[in-house]
Amino acid sequence: MDKFVIHGGVPLRGRVQVKTAKNAVLPMMSAALLTREPVVLHDVPRLRDIDTMAKILEELGVVVERDGAGMKLQTRNELNCEARYELVSQMRASFCLLGGLLGRRRKAKVSLPGGCVIGVRPVDLHIKGLQALGADMKVEGGYVIGEADKLVGTDIYLGGAYGSTVTGTANVLMAAVLAQGTTVIDYAACEPEVQDLCVLLTKMGAHIEGIGSPRLVVHGVPELHGAEHTPIPDRIEAGTFMVAAAMTGGDVVVENVRVDHMSAVVETLRHIGVTVLTNGNWIHVHSDGAFKPVDLVTLPYPGFPTDLQAQFMTLLTLADGISVVQEKIYPDRFMHVAELMRLGANIRKEGNFAIIKGVDRLNGAKVMASDLRASAALVVAGLAAEGTTEISRIYHIDRGYEEIEKRLIPLGARIERIRDQKRIAIEEAA
Numbered sequence: 001m002d003k004f005v006i007h008g009g010v011p012l013r014g015r016v017q018v019k020t021a022k023n024a025v026l027p028m029m030s031a032a033l034l035t036r037e038p039v040v041l042h043d044v045p046r047l048r049d050i051d052t053m054a055k056i057l058e059e060l061g062v063v064v065e066r067d068g069a070g071m072k073l074q075t076r077n078e079l080n081c082e083a084r085y086e087l088v089s090q091m092r093a094s095f096c097l098l099g100g101l102l103g104r105r106r107k108a109k110v111s112l113p114g115g116c117v118i119g120v121r122p123v124d125l126h127i128k129g130l131q132a133l134g135a136d137m138k139v140e141g142g143y144v145i146g147e148a149d150k151l152v153g154t155d156i157y158l159g160g161a162y163g164s165t166v167t168g169t170a171n172v173l174m175a176a177v178l179a180q181g182t183t184v185i186d187y188a189a190c191e192p193e194v195q196d197l198c199v200l201l202t203k204m205g206a207h208i209e210g211i212g213s214p215r216l217v218v219h220g221v222p223e224l225h226g227a228e229h230t231p232i233p234d235r236i237e238a239g240t241f242m243v244a245a246a247m248t249g250g251d252v253v254v255e256n257v258r259v260d261h262m263s264a265v266v267e268t269l270r271h272i273g274v275t276v277l278t279n280g281n282w283i284h285v286h287s288d289g290a291f292k293p294v295d296l297v298t299l300p301y302p303g304f305p306t307d308l309q310a311q312f313m314t315l316l317t318l319a320d321g322i323s324v325v326q327e328k329i330y331p332d333r334f335m336h337v338a339e340l341m342r343l344g345a346n347i348r349k350e351g352n353f354a355i356i357k358g359v360d361r362l363n364g365a366k367v368m369a370s371d372l373r374a375s376a377a378l379v380v381a382g383l384a385a386e387g388t389t390e391i392s393r394i395y396h397i398d399r400g401y402e403e404i405e406k407r408l409i410p411l412g413a414r415i416e417r418i419r420d421q422k423r424i425a426i427e428e429a430a
């Protein structure tokens with residue numbers, strides 16, 4: 001397994017480009033199941049999750065062609081409706097194949113995604129929404145199986161104990177666009193990635209009102225056609241670079257950003273005492289390395305994103321006082337806490353709260369990445385820590401950040417990927 005070695009303490013300076021959002025791209029790839037015409041996506045990042053999704057789609061009869069950063073997906077064969085455990089278990093987002101399959105093929109068998117290190121991640125709302133549209137849904141042998149003679153629009157309340165569901169909304173949307181009549185999704189997720197899926201579906205011929213609001217009204221159409229689309233920039237990647245710039249006392253312009261997607265992040269950084277200037281499609285972050293404590297609660301969009309909780313907690317380890325972070329989306333998403341403490345952070349976890357008492361500095365150590373965003377947090381911590389930090393299991397970060405080290409090095413970061421010799425040998429033999 002590859003690892004990162006980081007010699008920290010260098011302020012980051014320069015400009016960095018944000019890639020398109022993997023969490024927007026993945027459901028869009030599933031939307032290619034809704035038509036036999038080509039769906040073309042531009043600027044698709046090179047990520048492990050996207051490769052896995054492409055593999056599953058190919059098994060489902062979709063030809064996926066990549067040409068540089070472009071991706072063309074075209075359904076050629078609609079016979080197989082089963083997304084296998086072996087692939088789906090590698091990546092939870094593949095569960096949003098369910099809506100794409102049911103929407104057009106009226107048949108789907110998708111493996112339950114299985115356990116996840118950030119906590120229990122149920123799919124009851126996905127099932128409830130699809131059932132409401134008339135699909136016969138059952139869970140059998142670890143698979144969710146859905147069948148429908150026809151899908152009929154209806155009113156669906158999609159809220160759960162933790163608020164709205166992002167991929168649940170995507171699944172119900174993809175089934176509703178080809179249903180008969182009108183579907184009203186109440187408590188729909190408002191996340192930019194869901195909005196962007198609506199934009200693509202609209203380009204494909206779907207009729208959706210209320211995009212970006214918690215009430216989506218979908219007027220079903222008999223057929224969709226092909227379309228071309230450039231997905232939105234990744235707001236979580238942008239936020240990660242912003243925290244890295246701030247925490248190292250740096251000065252960085254983060255480019256290719258949708259500033260309107262970043263309000264909670266910009267506001268929080270300013271409260272922490274970081275200078276943040278926004279303009280057009282870039283954000284300039286300047287920091288003198290002094291940070292004020294804040295209280296932070298993760299919430300569905302437009303609230304503070306859970307996918308930046310670990311990175312912000314890392315920054316708060318150096319604040320001048322006590323900060324409280326409450327995780328309201330995934331109450332168990334605290335795997336990074338123990339690793340940050342190995343670097344010298346002072347954090348106490350109490351249920352879904354973390355109480356962070358700022359320290360003067362972090363010191364490099366050996367740590368282990370447990371999941372995508374926790375690994376991003378450890379990279380940020382390593383960049384700011386004094387001495388050398390070694391992060392193992394960085395395959396997690398490769399799921400969601402394209403070659404992050406190659407984009408940090410031009411900013412002055414001293415970060416090196418140590419490739420796994422065994423993996424190199426296997427790749428060379430293949």
Ligand code: EPU
Nearest residue numbers: 023093121122123124125126160162164165166167329372
């Ligand atoms: N929930 C239910 N029932 C359901 C579905 C969700 O109770 O049927 C609960 C979840 O347990 C959670 C909350 O609702 O407490 C929100 O979960 P949601 O369904 O919105 O999450 P998701 O769609 O599975 C996406 C992102 C996550 C991100 C969350 C929240 C993708 C592929 N994944 O997951 O991204 O954390 O929304 O914003 O879009 C990541 O990128 O690191 C990541 C985990």
